[in-house]
Amino acid sequence: MLSKILVIAIFIAVLASLASALVFLIKDRGGSTRTAKALTVRVGISIGLFTLLFLLWWFGLITPHGIQR
Amino acid sequence: MAATHDGYYLPHGTKWPIMGSIGLSLLLTGFALKLNGSAVGSTTMIIGVLVVAAMMFLWFGEVISESESGSYNKQVDHSFRWAMGWFIFSEVMFFAAFFGALFYARVYSVPWLGGEGAGGISTNPVLWPNFEAVWPTNGPGDIGGAFEAMPAWGIPALNTIILLSSGVTVTFAHWAILRNRRPQFVLWLLATVGLGFLFVGLQAYEYIHAYSEMNLRLTTGVYGSTFYMLTGFHGAHVTIGAIMLSVMTWRAMKGHFSAENHFGFEAAAWYWHFVDVVWLGLFIFVYWL
Numbered sequence: 001m002l003s004k005i006l007v008i009a010i011f012i013a014v015l016a017s018l019a020s021a022l023v024f025l026i027k028d029r030g031g032s033t034r035t036a037k038a039l040t041v042r043v044g045i046s047i048g049l050f051t052l053l054f055l056l057w058w059f060g061l062i063t064p065h066g067i068q069r
Numbered sequence: 070m071a072a073t074h075d076g077y078y079l080p081h082g083t084k085w086p087i088m089g090s091i092g093l094s095l096l097l098t099g100f101a102l103k104l105n106g107s108a109v110g111s112t113t114m115i116i117g118v119l120v121v122a123a124m125m126f127l128w129f130g131e132v133i134s135e136s137e138s139g140s141y142n143k144q145v146d147h148s149f150r151w152a153m154g155w156f157i158f159s160e161v162m163f164f165a166a167f168f169g170a171l172f173y174a175r176v177y178s179v180p181w182l183g184g185e186g187a188g189g190i191s192t193n194p195v196l197w198p199n200f201e202a203v204w205p206t207n208g209p210g211d212i213g214g215a216f217e218a219m220p221a222w223g224i225p226a227l228n229t230i231i232l233l234s235s236g237v238t239v240t241f242a243h244w245a246i247l248r249n250r251r252p253q254f255v256l257w258l259l260a261t262v263g264l265g266f267l268f269v270g271l272q273a274y275e276y277i278h279a280y281s282e283m284n285l286r287l288t289t290g291v292y293g294s295t296f297y298m299l300t301g302f303h304g305a306h307v308t309i310g311a312i313m314l315s316v317m318t319w320r321a322m323k324g325h326f327s328a329e330n331h332f333g334f335e336a337a338a339w340y341w342h343f344v345d346v347v348w349l350g351l352f353i354f355v356y357w358l
Contacts, residue, residue, distance in 0.1 A: 004358055011353060018346050022157060025339055026150045029143070030332055036243045039342050043236045046349055050229060053357065064221030064357045 003061045010049045017042040085128040092120030129316075136333070137325060146332060153336045157343065160306075164347055167302065171295045171354065175204055179291065182209050207290025217283040219296065221356035224275045228268050229352050232307075235264035236345045239314070239338050249328045251321065258318040261341065265311030272304045299355060303347055310344045313337040 021038035028034055056062040096117030103110025135141060180186065183202025184193035193200065200209035205218040219225065242257035276297075279285040287297045317334045320326065326334050 007353060007358070011350065014346055014349065018342055021339060021342070022154065025335060026154050029146060029150065030329065030335070033247055035335060035339070036240070036247055039243065039339065040240050042342055042346070043233070043240050046236060046345070047233055049349065050233060053353070062357065 003056050007049065007053065007056070007062075010045060010052065014042060014045050014049065017045060083128075083131075085124050085131075088124040089121060089128075092117050092124055095120060133320065133325070133333075149332055149336075153339075157340075160343065164299075164302070167295070167299050168350065168354065171299065174291045174295060179204065179206060179208070205292040207292055210290070213286055213289035213293055214284060216285045216289045216293070218292065219275070219279060219283070219285060219356065221352070224271050224278075225352060225356050228271050228275075229348065231264050231268045231271070232345045232348050235261045235268070236342060238264065239341050243335070243338050246321075246326055246331050246334060247328050251324075254326075255318060255321045258314060258321055262311055262314050262318055265307055265314065265341075269304060269308055269311065272300070272307075296355060299351055303344070303351055306344045306347070310337070310341045314341060 017038050021035050021042060024032065024034040024038055053062070057064070094117070096114055099110050099113030099115075099117055101110075102113060177188070180202045181188035181192050182197055182200055183189060184200075185202065197209035207213050207216060238257045238260040242254050242261060245251075245253035245257060285296070286293050288294075289296075314337055317326075317337050320333070
């Protein structure tokens, strides 16, 4: 359960960085690099999240939906 | 005649909105005819799609020409940015509805049918006494028959790596235009578009496999319908995003955009990141949790 909460918490961080990039895209009117920086953070956290999913699976802490029936 | 003032922009008279209305009317009329078994339904729909596609191609082309000729002032730029914001708001609501459907089915309706909670006490013994709530499921009615769930490892994980990589390449392109490095800008955009279409191709392969080998169909109860609605609409968005970025690549090759003026690219790049994050959400909630 703790693993699932961690995955969802990091996914929320991804959403937050993406949303902040949109705010900068509208507010800064192309006058700053804040949009690009926020999107770079977004990509970094996303790759980290995928790596975490792999590690949680590798150590048996989380299992994807298996073959059903 | 278009005219630019300091505070606002007067657009010229234009035929594109009425052309779009005619196209959409043909598309929906064709769809209604098709549902009623008419022989001309499909043809009418195809003509409608072609008219809408032509309208978008010609209208967007005109906007690009106007932008490149310097017709747009800061006020127009500001309105484009807010339009992007509202467009994304509608997109978020769109996907929230489908994620919401998945959440409702998994957290409420399926456990109730299995006997959990106040809803389950009355529902399960009366309607489906032998139903055990486990996810994935096609429901107590076994709609669509026995099926296999889509495993996370394999094509879905490979597709996640492909989309995450495309997020990296589009970010490289972003930083390249901010530093006015055009060759790198074009190169990273080409890589992003390539990865995008590769994703769509693999997704199509996965669907064919699911239909032919796993009996996992749109009609496979609540699991099949939520699976295809979410991944299908996402796939459509990847296709649209890849087409947008293809246009941006073509524009980059033609010398459009600069470190100071590149809203068209930046909006398309943000859209690509959005589509990437939606997939990450799908990968987590549809395949894993």
